[in-house]
């Protein structure tokens with residue numbers, strides 16, 4: 431049985447499956463791309479053929495413009511198996527954002543799984559992560575340090591609603607990433623009993639509409655831009671992280687600036703960004719979820735990408751697994767939205783707000 435190292439390679443464009451002739455989440459346009467999910471640093475435009483889950487393809491269309499992901503788009507439902515050249519390929523939910531998938535590949539009896547980004551806590555906007563037994567498991571490590579433990583999201587949303595009740599004359603503006611975090615936050619706010627309007631920065635509306643079209647109801651959403659200032663007193667407004675400290679936020683009434691991100695665990699970081707109410711809500715696995723996943727998948731070998739590789743490799747080795755740092759370049763940090771936003775700006779027109 432060939433070791434996955436012999437057929438799954440790190441090339442400048444990204445991770446390449448040689449016998450299948452395809453890249454996974456390539457950072458440049460390629461002939462054949464398989465995409466784990468629609469975040470801008472994983473899903474770039476301009477490929478030849480693109481294979482992804484129906485949800486991911488739909489969101490790519492919304493963000494890039496219809497048909498801009500590639501000349502040919504091929505949807506692959508969760509659990510459906512196809513053969514690309516001699517490689518069997520299928521996808522299972524990754525629990526990260528709507529449409530997010532782990533990509534499983536099997537060649538000559540050897541199986542590798544690329545999980546993309548993932549989390550293990552329930553998310554009302556997407557299907558839960560399903561562990562797949564494999565020989566090599568490729569994992570992210572965005573929060574791959576023992577200090578990162580995300581609290582239950584319902585508790586974070588309760589803190590937000592408590593603050594809204596405490597300051598009925600102020601606008602609560604919550605920074606959140608446009609794809610995934612925003613819709614999850616809205617669902618969590620609805621589940622906590624808030625059925626009034628939620629106001630959105632213009633950049634957040636298109637993906638919300640796409641989620642609703644795919645069966646995730648989000649309730650009464652209104653553009654923050656056209657709302658009268660008086661209407662925004664006591665309101666909840668969601669905006670991209672880049673907008674909350676921007677001139678855009680001046681229209682709000684004495685705003686309480688909040689940010690929903692796994693990085694809000696780091697108090698100095700929240701302080702430095704001027705965040706009054708940090709909400710620790712992440713779409714990435716925390717340290718415990720990463721370790722749990724290594725146990726659940728039970729692969730003898732772990733390839734780590736995206737973040738803090740060293741600690742997770744060390745932990746994998748302590749579990750008796752071989753660990754390897756995959757030096758893939760070009761992936762941004764969606765929680766921080768720095769590089770991911772830059773990639774967005776390069777690939778899609780951001781609606782003026």
Ligand SMILES: [Zn+2]
Pocket residue numbers: 469471472547736761762764
């Ligand atoms: Zn990512």
Ligand SMILES: [Zn+2]
Pocket residue numbers: 467469526547764
């Ligand atoms: Zn992502």
